[in-house]
Amino acid sequence: MSAVKMTARVKRQEQLADDIYSLVLEASEIAKQAKAGQFVSLYSKNGANLLPRPISLCEIDREKGTIRLVYRVVGKGTREFAALTAGKVVDMIGPLGNGFTLKDKRAILIGGGIGIPPMLELAKELNCEKNIVLGFRDETFLIEDLETEGEVYIASEDGKCGVKGNVLDAIKEYDIRGDIIYACGPTPMLRAIKEYAFKNHMEAQLSLEEKMACGIGACLACVCQSTEVDGHSHVCNKRVCKDGPVFDAQEVEL
């Protein structure tokens, strides 16, 4: 099995928050082989926007052959995708990247901002005790979806929802315990989680983000600093798109 380039039909799209959209696509060739933590890259129809846009998989329905993407509108490409309505089509390539490695351990799933969506599919695939910690800047989304999969705890910067502060403040406030952390979110959050996991002798899998061009491991644009020599260039630069986006916390320098 490997990544395919295909044209997917839009099943439905809805707006979840100010700039956050949920897009369900008919993409059975991708759905049947995808797993939590992987991503797809969507192509803009405007030839001036050359590069595909990497977006993580929020949900995978292998039976129905659909995938759900929850994404933030950040520029021209994502604005174009936000205008897609049922029946329209979009070109994409996927599934890309490695995805999470599921462990049968008490899990803490941590999502920060637009790093929250991949936690939904991960929560569905994990068959163990799980606590889910979500960090928002202001507007919230996907809370109800995640509440059906585990205990949800929330932190928000403005304190309007849950604990005022960040995801680690919520973990301390609610005394959330676990043996493994799965996390996706902004780099400062991942850096703090890496340190927290190390201090508490916990395993942690972190999903990283970086500007990408090819998305398949050829162009070496999206590297991250790795603790050990990488297999491709034999330096210390693992490829986020191909070797990641999910890394063991010990594998990367943040």
Next chain:
Amino acid sequence: MNLSVTIAGVEFKNPVTVSSGTFGSGAEYGEFVDLNQLGAVTTKGVANVPWSGNPTPRIAETYGGMMNAVGLQNPGIDVFCSRDIPFLQQYDTNIIVNVCGKSEKDYVEVVERLADETVDLLEINVSCPNVKEGGIAFGQNPNALEQITKAVKAKAKQPVIMKLSPNVTDITEMAKAAEAGGADALSLINTLTGMKIDIYRKDFAIANKTGGLSGPAIKPIAVRMVYQVANAVKLPVIGMGGIMNAEDAIEFMMAGASVVSVGTANFHNPYTTIEVIEGIKEFMKKQGIADIHEIIGCVK
């Protein structure tokens, strides 16, 4: 219908290859395209030792193009010879190895190391900064360019393509310098140095501040330079710079390119190379052209 061309004594089954750095050594794109169908695979630049490249972000999209400052991250020639060359030898396609270096010694070391390897052509990236000359690229000074060409040619067992930098006042001066140094062929254009500022972060979009601009935004400049060079020297030319489809490729060939390279378009559509080859055939059929040579340099 004849699509084959010969440059520097090496026959290409068709005139389509890829631009160095956009295709790795073919392994990743080999999942999407049959590498046997390409005229050649041009590999990502390789140096004498591993290079870790630049900090991230390394790329930024621009209108109709992209900028990159990957910094020629590569595993060094030893890993390349033991892993990438054997991989490519499985395919019926020419192998063009792109070579980078920070000094004459670096380039010569790689070229000597490749002498006994089964590769078809060498392509020398002279857009790298020359450490000894305070960082100005070899390809931006005609004397330095002639000198590096001579040094490489003295040791090379394969024909040598010098890849020209477009960041010069007169591209023909550089083409003539490479010809005087003994080059067997020229390829152009490399990327154009650009800059992008993220106005919300109040910072450069690329960590390196500047990056090489590629993609369809640069195509008219590339076509002009290919035309100028093809008419200024006797060497065969490999043309590139923003080729997205067969029409673009044919434009380069009419300007004087014997072979064309697909670069940034691979990121936009991994099947571009194959679509370009099929599109050239279709064009020739519709236009009643029996031999690709009827197209090469036909616009004077």
